[in-house]
Amino acid sequence: MLRRAANEVAQRHLPGNGWSFFDVRHEFPDAWELFRDSLGGRKPPRELRLRLGRRLFPYIPGHKELVITGVALLFETEEDNRDGCREGGVPARHVVELMSQHGDKGHAEHGCESRATEIACVASADWPNLYHGVIETRLGPLGRNGYPHFLTFRFPLGIGEISRAFLFCRYEVTCSKR
Numbered sequence: 001m002l003r004r005a006a007n008e009v010a011q012r013h014l015p016g017n018g019w020s021f022f023d024v025r026h027e028f029p030d031a032w033e034l035f036r037d038s039l040g041g042r043k044p045p046r047e048l049r050l051r052l053g054r055r056l057f058p059y060i061p062g063h064k065e066l067v068i069t070g071v072a073l074l075f076e077t078e079e080d081n082r083d084g085c086r087e088g089g090v091p092a093r094h095v096v097e098l099m100s101q102h103g104d105k106g107h108a109e110h111g112c113e114s115r116a117t118e119i120a121c122v123a124s125a126d127w128p129n130l131y132h133g134v135i136e137t138r139l140g141p142l143g144r145n146g147y148p149h150f151l152t153f154r155f156p157l158g159i160g161e162i163s164r165a166f167l168f169c170r171y172e173v174t175c176s177k178r
Contacts, residue, residue, distance in 0.1 A: 018172065020057060024048070024165040027056070032165075046155040048165065052139070053148040060173050065141035070170035071098070072134045073119055073153065079129055079160040092123040094131055097154040100139055119153075141174070 025032045028050050035048040057066050073096060096119045121133035139149045155162070 048153040064173040067140035072168035074166040076164040099152040
């Protein structure tokens, strides 16, 4: 009985308390290189397209499906933004558009088309060139069936060169239906 109770409590706790961190340059090297090429004006538009699959969350055991419930984007620019503020003390800000689309073509037939959301990313006085923005969302499920979810971040033209980008994903798990 004690073993069963301990197992139930352990099942409610997720690795990283339900957050997963990705350094875009290292976790998505092909996407990062394509993005960097687009920043140099060699390829429009300024989009960072990431493929999120179940394999990016390897520490969830069993046959559980994963749903992403929040996304935090952080990126560092080479702008001359010494104090993190624009004129009048307003924090420096860039709006990034996020497009999400499920990789299973059958989802579009069932009303799960891609959708766009805006993420307001702001800088601070402590980190003037590091912008951060957070949104609540519901992406998935990312099941073991192999279908990924694609996230495309569209950056505005006014942003200088982006030297680093990080993604945090908040997630939940559910038992998959067999």
